[in-house]
Amino acid sequence: KNEVEQSPQNLTAQEGEFITINCSYSVGISALHWLQQHPGGGIVSLFMLSSGKKKHGRLIATINIQEKHSSLHITASHPRDSAVYICAVRGNQFYFGTGTSLTVIP
Amino acid sequence: KAGVTQTPRYLIKTRGQQVTLSCSPISGHRSVSWYQQTPGQGLQFLFEYFSETQRNKGNFPGRFSGRQFSNSRSEMNVSTLELGDSALYLCASSPGHPDSTDNEQFFGPGTRLTVL
Numbered sequence: 001k002n003e004v005e006q007s008p009q010n011l012t013a014q015e016g017e018f019i020t021i022n023c024s025y026s027v028g029i030s031a032l033h034w035l036q037q038h039p040g041g042g043i044v045s046l047f048m049l050s051s052g053k054k055k056h057g058r059l060i061a062t063i064n065i066q067e068k069h070s071s072l073h074i075t076a077s078h079p080r081d082s083a084v085y086i087c088a089v090r091g092n093q094f095y096f097g098t099g100t101s102l103t104v105i106p
Numbered sequence: 107k108a109g110v111t112q113t114p115r116y117l118i119k120t121r122g123q124q125v126t127l128s129c130s131p132i133s134g135h136r137s138v139s140w141y142q143q144t145p146g147q148g149l150q151f152l153f154e155y156f157s158e159t160q161r162n163k164g165n166f167p168g169r170f171s172g173r174q175f176s177n178s179r180s181e182m183n184v185s186t187l188e189l190g191d192s193a194l195y196l197c198a199s200s201p202g203h204p205d206s207t208d209n210e211q212f213f214g215p216g217t218r219l220t221v222l
Contacts, residue, residue: 003145030205030207031207031209031210040212042215042216043198043213044213045210045211045212045213048207048210048211050207050208062207075154086148086149088149092161092162093151093154093162093164094139094141094151094154094162094164095151096148096149096150099148100210
């Protein structure tokens with residue numbers, strides 16, 4: 001049973017494209033995190049959300065608590081955005097999605 | 107401020123041995139969480155500590171244990187190592203209480219453990 005489902009698993013985009021990654025979860029949560037992992041392993045927290053919408057530069061994250069769904073949007077994608085994006089939720093423990101591998105082609 | 111540090115960065119052990127991994131959180135951070143990452147299972151939650159108390163534990167056997175010290179530094183221990191314990195072990199620290207809805211996590215670089 002996967003408490004967190006992400007889609008798509010893999011995504012290839014041309015530079016400049018608008019990208020959306022989706023996350024659905026099945027448990028009650030207090031917060032949802034979007035993480036970025038580059039090759040080599042380092043993980044960076046992009047967003048922590050408990051409601052609504054947040055924006056950092058070209059990245060936008062939204063969450064709908066009633067529908068148990070979150071989206072991560074990247075506007076004007078760039079090759080440096082190539083990474084794995086992971087959705088994580090905090091319920092009684094942390095649950096992770098399997099990640100979305102994004103490749104942005106120049 | 108220095109980031110989260112983990113030692114050692116790489117470790118090779120043999121089956122049946124035990125291992126201790128160390129995590130130093132960002133100065134002032136009181137919450138520390140540990141995660142295991144493998145190609146097959148992805149990221150999985152191990153445990154979470156706040157003010158020297160284990161707050162939550164993931165679904166791992168009792169061979170996996172941890173503790174947090176008064177200076178917020180944390181260690182995790184794996185006894186009787188199995189081949190399947192080969193993984194990247196990540197530590198993350200956060201400044202506030204675990205139940206806070208505004209408690210961003212900052213990840214360390216990880217310790218890559220190989221069990222032969």
